[in-house]
Amino acid sequence: MEKGFTKKKAYGQNFLTTDSIPIRIAEVCGADEHTGVIEIGPGMGILTRQLLARAAKVVAIEIDEELVPFLNERFGDNEKFRLINRDVLKCDLSEIIRTEFEGLDCIVCANLPYYITTPIIMTLLEGGHAFKSITVMVQKEVADRLASTPGSDGYGAITASVSYYARVIKRFKVGAANFSPKPKVDSAVISIIPYEDKPVKPICEKTFFEVVRAAFATRRKTLVNSLSGAFASRLSKETIADIVSSLHSPTVRGEELSVAELAAIADRIHGHIGQEVSQ
Numbered sequence: 001m002e003k004g005f006t007k008k009k010a011y012g013q014n015f016l017t018t019d020s021i022p023i024r025i026a027e028v029c030g031a032d033e034h035t036g037v038i039e040i041g042p043g044m045g046i047l048t049r050q051l052l053a054r055a056a057k058v059v060a061i062e063i064d065e066e067l068v069p070f071l072n073e074r075f076g077d078n079e080k081f082r083l084i085n086r087d088v089l090k091c092d093l094s095e096i097i098r099t100e101f102e103g104l105d106c107i108v109c110a111n112l113p114y115y116i117t118t119p120i121i122m123t124l125l126e127g128g129h130a131f132k133s134i135t136v137m138v139q140k141e142v143a144d145r146l147a148s149t150p151g152s153d154g155y156g157a158i159t160a161s162v163s164y165y166a167r168v169i170k171r172f173k174v175g176a177a178n179f180s181p182k183p184k185v186d187s188a189v190i191s192i193i194p195y196e197d198k199p200v201k202p203i204c205e206k207t208f209f210e211v212v213r214a215a216f217a218t219r220r221k222t223l224v225n226s227l228s229g230a231f232a233s234r235l236s237k238e239t240i241a242d243i244v245s246s247l248h249s250p251t252v253r254g255e256e257l258s259v260a261e262l263a264a265i266a267d268r269i270h271g272h273i274g275q276e277v278s279q
């Protein structure tokens with residue numbers, strides 16, 4: 001099967017070739033006999049094999065139907081294995097967790113297709129599923145960005161959005177030579193641990209995410225200018241300037257602020273929008 005199979009760039013098919021890497025990923029993801037694992041993109045199953053050796057159950061979601069016969073031949077006899085041939089972004093994950101993982105802790109483990117890393121991570125977090133952890137291999141630059149802190153180079157909207165839902169632990173780096181075909185960049189494994197109780201609780205999540213998007217939309221612009229543009233139809237620039245300067249320097253930039261600080265600004269903006277609407 002492997003012989004007749006041509007890897008598809010469009011699906012981000014850079015398969016792991018070194019056995020020691022999936023062993024390490026399976027070890028750090030915490031899969032054990034009490035755990036159900038959702039694996040996104042099993043590919044040829046190099047990581048799946050390691051997950052099946054540790055977990056109570058593995059549900060593998062693979063978009064490429066050409067891989068289905070191969071995966072079924074390899075793992076079809078294993079009662080812990082279930083394959084779903086679908087785009088992960090179109091799956092009802094709540095339903096999968098409810099029907100497949102009763103009584104088990106649920107985790108996600110994957111060597112992610114890099115072309116949709118961010119949508120996948122945000123879908124996993126926004127769904128409000130009770131994942132104990134999400135351990136994924138991503139491009140090293142993305143791992144650095146997700147683990148970065150306010151004011152540092154990589155800190156951006158995706159960092160703030162992910163750190164609203166979860167904390168990020170860097171695990172280990174994986175060189176490009178461990179994949180076929182060899183990608184242009186190195187990779188890294190991270191664990192994203194969703195908060196059971198989020199430490200930051202904005203009054204209005206929608207306004208909070210509007211603030212996050214606006215704050216990072218144009219780097220080097222002051223926060224006052226970025227927010228004035230985004231909220232132009234609802235608040236005057238003077239109001240935005242008052243809100244920002246009541247909490248920070250008037251020239252502060254979005255990328256200098258933590259999630260808690262962005263939420264505090266969002267709360268005040270939300271309060272002012274409410275006032276102006278009710279006037």
Ligand code: SAM
Pocket residue numbers: 011012013014015016017040041042043044045046047061062063064086087088089110111112113114116
């Ligand atoms: N786990 C394998 C490994 O480590 O060798 C393959 C990883 S490869 C980087 C990404 C896998 O995700 C491929 O098998 C690809 O077909 C699959 N994939 C790509 N887009 C997907 C999607 N939207 N939903 C589910 N699987 C997807």
